Amino acid sequence: MNVAIIGAGLAGLACGCELADAGHRVTLLERRPWAGGKAYSFVDDETGGTVDNGQHIFMTCTTAYIDFLRRIGTLHLTKRQRRLRVAVFDAQGRRSDLAAVPLPPPLHLLPSFATYRHLSLADRARVARGVTAITRVSPDRRNDFDDVTFGDWLRGNGQSESVVRDFWDLIVVPALNCRSDDASAAQALFLFHEGFLASAESAAVGVPMAGLSQLHAEPAVRYIESRGGQLVTRSAIEIIDVRDGRVEAIVTAAGERLVFDAYIAALPPAQLLGVLPESSRAQPPFSSLNVIRMSPIVNLHLWFDRPVLGIDFAAFAGSDLQWAFNRTRIAGAEDSGEEHLVLSQSAADRYADLDKAQLLDLLMPQLRRALPAARSSHLMRSVLIKEPDATFVPSPGLRRPGAATPIENLFLAGAYTDTGWPATMESAVRSGIQAARTVAAWSPQTHPAPVTVA
Ligand SMILES: Cc1cc2nc3c(=O)[nH]c(=O)nc-3n(C[C@H](O)[C@H](O)[C@H](O)COP(=O)(O)OP(=O)(O)OC[C@H]3O[C@@H](n4cnc5c(N)ncnc54)[C@H](O)[C@@H]3O)c2cc1C
Structure with a gap:
């Protein structure tokens, strides 16, 4: 044909x-x-480096995408975790990791969560209750919750406003490109079932090196x-x-x-x-x-004269920052002594009208507070890329x-x-x-x- x-x-x-x-x-x-x-990617005129229109990540559970890379022969151009590990920095630069260990879900996240310092003990207990509620919904009943928002579903299962904002949205916003209050509960339950709770490995993150x-x-x-x-x-x-x-x-x-x-x-x-x-x-x-509504993603590329993050990527809690990716390290070029960082901001409606200078004014002071090594660094160059219709809102x-x-x-x-x-x-x-x-x-x-x- x-x-x-x-x-x-x-x-x-x-x-x-x-x-x-x-x-x-x-x-x-x-x-x-x-x-x-x-x-897609393009070559940045000034640095000669390759710049993506937006930082993309995938997870071990995204099997069709991984098979696609295998089929076209480029899976080796990605860097993949064996199991999930994400460093989370709070506004003052305190780090706490969310990491999976080889235990059956949801126990695989328990050890790191037990010591997760960005939530109080009472809030961690609330999250544990939320996770239990998620595991109690069987996959074939998920669609029963398609007409309510995930935010309302979470509140109905004992989650407070601050826990929805400081914990659940830490995951939902980058994964669904909208807040829990805008997402269908069915779609968010799918995300947690297939991504975070399917196995100890399913949420491991992969990033493109090229x-x-x-x-x-x-x-x-x-x-x-x-x-x-x-x-x-x-x-x-x-x-x-x-x-x-x-x-x-x-x-x-x-x-x-x-x-x-x-x-x-x-x-x-x-x-x-x-x-x-x-x-x-x-x-x-x-x-x-x-x-069908579309939602924007904004990427701010920052070239520093020295390492400021030092690890492949990190998430942020308690500030406007969401995720940062260390393109230099991911590409295996950390010997350069410099660092190309990408700040990826999802559900980015509030940044739609800001230009690069305004966004730098907003985010750079927060980044310097959250990453101590950034405080004495010099920002050599920056590029802002806005994708107004990045993804549909579920x-x-x-x-x-x-x-x-x-x-x-x-x-x-x-x-x-x-x-x-x-x-x-x-x-x-x-x-x-x-x-x-x-x-x-x-x-x-x-x-x-x-x-x-x-
Ligand atoms: C900044 C950003 C970050 C993202 N991060 C992630 C991530 O971390 N992980 C992840 O899994 N996904 C991520 N996504 C989402 C992912 O990129 C998209 O879901 C996916 O690429 C969409 O592919 P598509 O082929 O459905 O649509 P599109 O990529 O939109 O393809 C449609 C194509 O049609 C072309 N076209 C439009 N009109 C016409 C016409 N009239 N005639 C001919 N051609 C036309 C367009 O130019 C385009 O090439 C991100 C997206 C963005 C923008």
């Missing part, structure tokens, strides 16, 4: 690899000059090309031309009409709605796409579409589709593979497509 994949983000790339492996002829159409979508474009986009495109497919960049699709319940052609911004047997829209929901005809937009599942009651659509030869992929996973690389890869398999199971022979390209 000749298959068009519109959008060369991770979902489109994973879909393309799967279809190319199954012997289909894949054409990836991407509006930007490069592939990678929400996960830039995201070297890790995903470039090798995935090579993989597809070596199997007869192609990537066409600067090719924005403006119209999906639907007649009599099937796609007849897609039309590029340059006015070219392209005809394929099947079409996979691997686009974010707003962009998909923008290219569909009005009559389709009113139809389920498309009609519910306009309620709001209560959200209906996510599957791969098949009422339009016979149109299929959907994208992190926002119904994979069960939050807006992650895992969800994007799963959605791509799901769409590829749905297309492969569908036969154009029974519904022959016109073979003209006009």
Whole structure:
């Protein structure tokens, strides 16, 4: 089959690899000059170093993503923990680690939690009660809690306002890119079941050592090309031309009409709605796409003249800081004597209108307080990257579409589709593979497509 994949983000790339492996002829159409979508890297003019548009991490439980890296031959470009260990610094620079030990969950987190100094003994007891409540919800009952927020669910299970803010949001905000009060309880329960409580290893963190474009986009495109497919960049699709319940052609911004047997829209929901005809937009599942809210992530890259963090990454409690990643150390370049740190701020609505100077004014004093080694350091350079529509918000009651659509030869992929996973690389890869398999199971022979390209 000749298959068009519109959008060369991770979902489109994973879909393309799967279809190319199954012997289909894949054409990836991407509006930007490069592939990678929400996960790409570029070379910083001044330092000559590689900079990601946003720090990305994965966990051992994200098996489809790990398999994808294995498939395109780049898993060795990641650094992976065996078991979870995160250093958490409070506003005064006191460190306490959350770490898993080889015990059955939830006992694997107990030893570090027992000595976790950023919560009082009473609050730790509350969290333990919350964890017990999470383990009591069986995975097949999670969806019973899809209409309430995780914040309300936590309060209903004995968690105080301060514990929701200082403990649960420490995990929920970076993982779901929204606060507990904005997330569906079902989605957050999924996160804790699959990520933190599945096994002693499931929450171990992996980080890319190379830039995201070297890790995903470039090798995935090579993989597809070596199997007869192609990537066409600067090719924005403006119209999906639907007649009599099937796609007849897609039309590029340059006015070219392209005809394929099947079409996979691997686009974010707003962009998909923008290219569909009005009559389709009113139809389920498309009609519910306009309620999907997107949430921003802000990354502040900081180049210091000396090591200030000294470990691969850390989280912060009790300040505006969320997570810091030591790109120099992760890339194995700590001998340089300098340190490239990335401050990653999720659910970043409050930073949307701040420029780099304002953000530095807000965060640098807090960073210098929280990391004693930063106090005497010199900040040599900084770069701010804002991704306003980084991920979708897993709001209560959200209906996510599957791969098949009422339009016979149109299929959907994208992190926002119904994979069960939050807006992650895992969800994007799963959605791509799901769409590829749905297309492969569908036969154009029974519904022959016109073979003209006009
Ligand atoms: C700053 C940031 C940090 C993140 N951190 C993490 C993390 O730590 N861990 C994690 O797992 N996930 C993280 N994510 C989320 C993850 O990157 C996304 O869920 C995933 O990359 C989405 O992939 P996608 O293919 O579904 O969508 P996208 O990446 O949005 O791909 C859609 C593609 O379609 C293209 N396109 C749009 N319109 C058109 C058109 N009309 N014609 C042709 N092409 C078009 C776009 O240019 C894009 O390339 C992060 C995201 C961001 C932005």
